[in-house]
Amino acid sequence: MADTITPTGNNIVVTPSPLKGWALPFINNVDLWMSLGKAMDDNRGATPATNTTQQLAILKAQLLACVAILVAAAATVPAVVTAFTVERSALGSFTVLTGANYVATINGWTTANLPEMVVMSQVIKSAVNKGLAVAALAATIKA
Amino acid sequence: MHEVTQSIAFLDTPSLDAAIRASLGVKSLGVSGSSFADSSTAAPVRLLMDDTASPADDAAAQALAVAHDPVFITVDKTKVVDDGIDVATISVRAPKPGAAAVVLLVNGTDCPVTLTTGAASVTLKSSTPAVLTISVKNPANRCATVLTITAQ
Numbered sequence: 209m210a211d212t213i214t215p216t217g218n219n220i221v222v223t224p225s226p227l228k229g230w231a232l233p234f235i236n237n238v239d240l241w242m243s244l245g246k247a248m249d250d251n252r253g254a255t256p257a258t259n260t261t262q263q264l265a266i267l268k269a270q271l272l273a274c275v276a277i278l279v280a281a282a283a284t285v286p287a288v289v290t291a292f293t294v295e296r297s298a299l300g301s302f303t304v305l306t307g308a309n310y311v312a313t314i315n316g317w318t319t320a321n322l323p324e325m326v327v328m329s330q331v332i333k334s335a336v337n338k339g340l341a342v343a344a345l346a347a348t349i350k351a
Numbered sequence: 352m353h354e355v356t357q358s359i360a361f362l363d364t365p366s367l368d369a370a371i372r373a374s375l376g377v378k379s380l381g382v383s384g385s386s387f388a389d390s391s392t393a394a395p396v397r398l399l400m401d402d403t404a405s406p407a408d409d410a411a412a413q414a415l416a417v418a419h420d421p422v423f424i425t426v427d428k429t430k431v432v433d434d435g436i437d438v439a440t441i442s443v444r445a446p447k448p449g450a451a452a453v454v455l456l457v458n459g460t461d462c463p464v465t466l467t468t469g470a471a472s473v474t475l476k477s478s479t480p481a482v483l484t485i486s487v488k489n490p491a492n493r494c495a496t497v498l499t500i501t502a503q
Contacts, residue, residue, distance in 0.1 A: 215462035224479030
């Protein structure tokens with residue numbers, strides 16, 4: 209999603225995309241990445257979203273599915289999420305860490321899917337940053 | 352090669368050269384003259400033409416020089432802090448009397464400029480890291496300059 213560029217008179221203000229500034233988390237588990245990718249695909253919906261409300265609904269469904277997987281994974285895979293890095297590079301692009309290799313191969317996803325993956329990473333990172341259990345974050349999203 | 356001259360008051364050499372080449376192709380060999388934005392006195396510009404150019408081609412090149420409506424853009428710094436506070440100032444000049452409106456393109460987004468007596472100072476700030484490319488919309492025969500400001 210592109211940055212927002214707003215001209216007002218002779219003043220131009222650039223503000224970030226809501227999705228910008230988050231790198232992919234490094235999750236040291238290929239199977240988990242694949243499960244997350246499948247969940248995102250399964251919840252994308254057969255009909256492309258045509259408005260913001262639909263997009264948000266789909267995104268919410270995707271996130272909930274991912275959180276559910278993470279909850280399950282956390283119970284069985286110790287330290288599933290081993291590190292997070294948030295990179296806001298000078299070029300304003302996402303820094304894709306090791307996980308990118310997995311992203312590129314999950315269910316045929318390409319870099320075009322990065323925004324979705326970034327949203328997912330944002331959910332995960334928020335949980336870590338705020339000291340919340342992933343399950344608690346899921347409840348927050350549901351609310 | 353032969354040359355024709357045309358007196359004009361303001362010149363952005365690269366954009367006039369590009370405009371003539373776009374119109375006449377290889378019949379145009381270039382424009383000889385230094386860009387000037389501050390002179391209100393017309394000065395001759397040499398239009399270098401290939402010998403295959405006909406008188407009509409020469410006239411067409413001269414017509415483009417007459418129609419030349421340059422826009423000059425400069426920026427006071429190429430890097431700003433991405434804090435939403437630090438400001439870069441883009442100076443815009445469209446000095447030709449009756450100059451067409453100027454719209455800057457910032458990463459493809461239209462940013463209309465309000466000119467006062469042919470000049471404006473446009474401020475730009477960013478609250479996110481970004482590489483911002485600034486050019487003039489519809490640049491033909493107006494402005495070949497592309498500015499880049501990095502917010503980081």
